[in-house]
Amino acid sequence: MSASAARIDAPPVSGEAVYELTSVHKTYARNQVIALEDVSITLRKGSFSSVIGSSGCGKSTLLKIMAGLIPPTRGRVVLRNKPVTGPRRDIGMMFQQATLFPWRTTIENIVLPIEIRDGRAAAEKAKEKARELLEIVGLKGFEDVFPNELSGGMAQRASICRMLITEPAVLLLDEPFSALDELSRDTMNMELQRICNEQHATAFLVTHSIQEAVILSDQVFVMKPRPGRLAEIVDIDLPRPRTLDMMTTPKFGELVDYIRSLLDKGEDL
Incomplete structure (x- = not known):
């Protein structure tokens, strides 16, 4: 070249x-x-x-x-x-490690930025969009599992959803x-x-x-x-x-x- x-x-x-x-x-x-x-x-x-x-x-x-x-x-x-x-x-940010909280389910981790920013009611409402994102990344059916039940790649897919949930x-x-x-x-x-x-x-x-x-x-x-x-x-x-x-x-x-x-x-x- x-x-x-x-x-x-x-x-x-x-x-x-x-x-x-x-x-x-x-x-x-x-x-x-x-x-x-x-x-x-x-x-x-x-x-x-x-x-x-x-x-x-x-x-x-x-x-x-x-x-x-x-x-x-x-x-x-x-x-x-x-x-x-x-x-x-x-601004959405994604790091080398998934950094999911082990005591929160997949969907609870995804809506966490909304909960921190706007409160629990807004986070609950955002779960519908979170489910759509989970389907997009191929994690439909894993909404209620905890991080220790996810592979490394699956955890990073969840992190992608968490990054996208705020529509950066x-x-x-x-x-x-x-x-x-x-x-x-x-x-x-x-x-x-x-x-x-x-x-x-x-x-x-x-x-x-x-x-x-x-x-x-x-x-x-x-x-x-x-x-x-x-x-x-x-x-x-x-x-x-x-x-x-x-x-x-x-x-x-x-x-x-x-x-x-x-x-x-x-x-x-």
């Missing part, structure tokens, strides 16, 4: 801008470490984007800023035309399937693609897997370390819906090799 096919100023994915970061910097005051430098990202409605880079390149810092958990040192962070100054209802404008995914075995991870990635397509969701994934980034994404943001900054934005022009069979095609291999070459260059800086 030639460099001209994946320029940093490549045309963005079509659709209105939902989330925009402009010239974002982050310096940690305690030790003056520059975690991010001049990072600009635009997420378009209905798009799936990934960020990939070596450990210590600022991916986690970037995600925390996007989630409103920490502020940037300078720069502009805007979701749906409103500055992100802290955690918001329209953007989904932030922190390596959600990294704890699963390879086969389960591939299955869950295909499920995540299907769910995002059905929900017309705008998603942003942090991952260490080049293959995962390529099979899921419309765009891959490749980061350089020390300080964290964008190397290139790689457009993934594979047809949708994606299938696991695509991972054996020459085009997929070219994309993976190109991104790996960018990461190798970043390590030499």
